[in-house]
Amino acid sequence: MSAAATVFHDLDEVTSSTLGINKNPWWVKERDFKNPTVPIDWSKVTRQSGVFQGLPRPTVADFTKAGVVGGTSTDLETPEMALTLYDAMAKEFPGWTPGYAGMGDTRTTALCNASKFMMFGAWPGNMEMGGKRVNVIGAIMAAGGSPTFTPWLGPQLDTTTRPQDFGAPVWQGTPEENLKTCRSAFRFFGGSDVGAIEIDDDVLKFIHSQIGGKAVVVEDVEEAYETATKMVIPRKCKWILMWSARQSLEATRRQAGITESHAVWYSYSRFPKVGAQFQEFIRGLGYQALNPGMMGFLANPLAALAGMGEHGRMSSPTITPKYGTTNRAMWALITDLPLLPTPPIDFGAYKFCKTCGICADSCPFNLIQKGDPTWENPASAKSGIQQGTFEGWRTNTADCPHCPTCQGTCPFNSKPDSFLHAVVKGTVANTPLLNSFFTNMEKAMDYGRKDPEEWWDMDDFTYGIDTSY
Structure with missing residues (x-):
């Protein structure tokens, strides 16, 4: 790839570029479709069942x-x-x-x-309601419901009307207009950026073959449906819409203790609602949006393919050009709303990770893969992560306790109001020659994790999110 920024030859190329969808910095470059910075051997990639080994929860x-x-x-x-x-x-x-x-x-x-x-x-378990302790999830499950409000087909509330049910035409927009419409809706609901991929046989490999014990299959039907044994994707649902949502930067840098903190938990509390509301929005346009859930797809490769960010050393979090690893949602919806595909991007993160390793050094359990990217990491194999499919890093998630350490250490988490970091990011995107120097500078200047006690004295943003970038 050239070290120069994306070059446009005429106005048609400018208008067809997707770089402006998420207002990425100038140093972000577009790559060819299905060619992210992390090398992929498509012949080795197969659909997985979505069952991965992790630590058993202690009592x-x-x-x-x-x-x-x-x-x-x-x-x-x-x-x-x-x-x-x-x-x-x-x-x-x-x-x-x-x-x-x-x-x-x-x-x-x-x-x-x-x-x-x-x-x-x-749904909550036992909670106070009208002077009684009510087991909410128990009551819903007893009525034949599911344990969450994020079903495959969306909530489909009585208040969500569809135009075709009233003899009105469905929303008609160009694929680019539709993608921008999705971006605006997501940001209103609380999301950040969007990307899109057209589904082919390769891309489908990153949607798991099973979700919650049910087979996920593609059929020649008009409407998606779900039975006791399967979840069905209509063949006309040809697009994956990726969306992200941020968690508090300052709270992320100040996580400490036995597990992740309020920065993570509140994000997991807010963002499923964002996804459910967006499904209702797409339904209101007259289209379908299917939710595979957090455990129904591989987020890192789909995010890289959709131009949301790059694969990095931590392996699970996608590194994004504006927010680093401080995204808690990097989720997918499958839709029949025509969308403008967004190609992979390159801002130097994958190359920078080769010489950085700050996150791996910070791991108290030595579970983040060190050294150069590889096609295999035997330490991660027992978790069920495929080997030989990509040349990158694979964290040993089978032994990972989800502690609060690594996410707050990434140098790409820095704010754009830091002139020094802006210069560094612009340089990293165009040449790897100074990557080792910048890594040492990051360590010396201690930009990463901070004392948790400081957070209580900060005048932080609403939700901890600076929306100026």
């Missing part, structure tokens, strides 16, 4: 028996891992203590727990 009794605080706040870490995290946090932030639940002081613990309400779109 409260496990923690109590070990004499470790944590209780119901535990995520996937074992008591032994919790002690490792407590020690690492205390060394990184002198004076930090795990508190009564392993997440820090009482107010941080309170904020974390409050942020978990209806996380992942899940």
Whole structure:
């Protein structure tokens, strides 16, 4: 690839370019379709079942028996891992203590727990209603419902009308107009950027063959449907719409303790609602939008193919040119609304990760792959991650407790109001010659993680999101 920015030869090329959809910085370059910065061997990629091995969740009794605080706040870490995290946090932030639940002081613990309400779109368990304790999810499941409000076909509320049901024409826009329409709607609901991919046999490989034990199949039907055994994609639903949503940068940099913090939990509480509302919006235009859910697709390759960002060393989070890894949603919807495909982009992240490694060095459990990108990483194979399909990095997610460390360390998380970081990003995008120097500068100037206590004295933005960029 050329080190120069994208070159336009005439006005038609300018108007057909998708770079302006998400208002990416000038140093972001477009690549050919299906040719992201991470090399892919399409012949080796196959559809996966979507079942990946992870750590078994410990019980409260496990923690109590070990004499470790944590209780119901535990995520996937074992008591032994919790002690490792407590020690690492205390060394990184002198004076930090795990508190009564392993997440820090009482107010941080309170904020974390409050942020978990209806996380992942899940109905609550026991909650106060009219002076009674009601098991909401139990009642919904007993009535034949699902555990979340994010179904395959969308909520399809009685209040969401479709034009064709009233003899009116469906919305008609060009693929570019439709993509911009989606961007505007997503940003109104609380999302950030959008991208689109036209589905072919290769792209379909990144949609899992099963979701929740049901087969995901493509059929020659007009309307999508779901049965007890399968979820059906109409062949006319030819586009994947990728969308992202940000989590608080400052809170992300200040996560500490037994698990991820309010920055993560509140994002998981908000963003399923964004997706459900968008499904209703597409239905209101007269089209279909199918939600494979968080566990129904591989986000990193689809995001790279749709030009949302680049594959990086952390492997699961997509590195984006504006927000680094501070995206909590990088989700997909399948639709029959015609969309302008957005090609992969290059802003130097994949190349920078080759010489950086800050996130890998920060991992208390040494689970993030170090060194150059490879076609295989045996340490990650036991999780079910395919080997030999791409030349990149694969985190050992089978042993990852989802601790709060790595996400806040990425140098690409920096704000654009920093002149120095703007110069660095522009340079990194065009030449890798100074990458090692910039990595050392990042370490020396300590731009990454910050003391959690500082957050309470900050005058942060609403939702912790600076919408000026």
